[in-house]
Amino acid sequence: MSDIPPLQSAPLLEDSATLDEVQAALWELEHRHGDAWWVAVIVIVLLTAAIGSFAITVPSMSEAGQRFAGLNLINAVRGLASLILLFIIYAIYQQVSLKKMRARMVKHLEMLARAKSQAEEFRMLATVDPLTGLHNRRNAEQLLAGEMARSQRYNLPLAVLMLDLNGFKQINDRYGHAIGDVVLREFASRLKTIIRGSDTAIRMGGDEFLVLLPGALPEEAQYLVRRLGKSAVHVGQTVIEVTFAAGSAGCVKGESSGQILERADRALYAQKRREKNQPPAE
Secondary structure, eight states: OTTSOOOTTSOOOOTTOOHHHHHHHHHHHHHHHHHHHHHHHHHHHHHHHHHHHHHHHGGGSOHHHHHHHHHHHHHHHHHHHHHHHHHHHHHHHHHHHHHHHHHHHHHHHHHHHHHHHHHHHHHHHHHBOTTTOSBOHHHHHHHHHHHHHHHHHHTOOEEEEEEEETTHHHHHHHHOHHHHHHHHHHHHHHHHHHSOTTOEEEEEETTEEEEEEETOOGGGHHHHHHHHOOEEEEETTEEEEEOEEEEEEEOOTTOOHHHHHHHHHHHHHHHHHHHHHSOOOO
8 A cells, every 4th residue: 555645735644544544534634625615715705894894984985085995995806806816726726636635545445445355355265164154174273262261261061063974975976076065065054054153163174064062061962963864955856865973072171172173073983983883774
């Protein structure tokens, strides 16, 4: 923003000025020039009134006084005409200057708005998974650390739930990655509609998901698992059944976020092994 020239006769603006500061400066600039217009108009009105009152008194004077007053009146009218002409020139100059300064400030506002929009886009890229709209893995570490600190500080329960889609590689191999993306989006959408407002759903990567459940015990996380249950994704005439494995863990005082995730992950893969070892239903 250093290419923006300084605003003369306007409130001082730094290149680092915020949107609110620039908008306030723009309002002050227009307010200041509005005041100048009113002052100039009042001065002209007062001068005109003074000359008018002087002209009224001329007829009551003597003939010599009338001639003298008449000359003074002519000179006063000429002076007033000159003042009005100067005022018009000044007003035009001020309007041109105001438009230039306003254009600079509007440009500054637009650049700040673009910078704010870009910053929001960067924040979204850094914290949100673009495919599912859930929080991403990078943001998960910060969110989990915050929830664990709150849980341990106030002695509140906290559970984490790890979810992993079954056979997702086979879905990609059979139907293609585009269909695989549809399956992930549908599963994420269903997950978002089921969790509580205080819960946080995260895509850890691939077909792995994490849910933070403040105020919940690990066994209570199984209620969410039952609600999710099996689901199906319809792609044309094809119906793809979506199932998952789940593992939960509760917050233990003194452990790190990595340790609680590791316990939940072990529980998840223990379930996968149990399901794999189960005999097929007849």
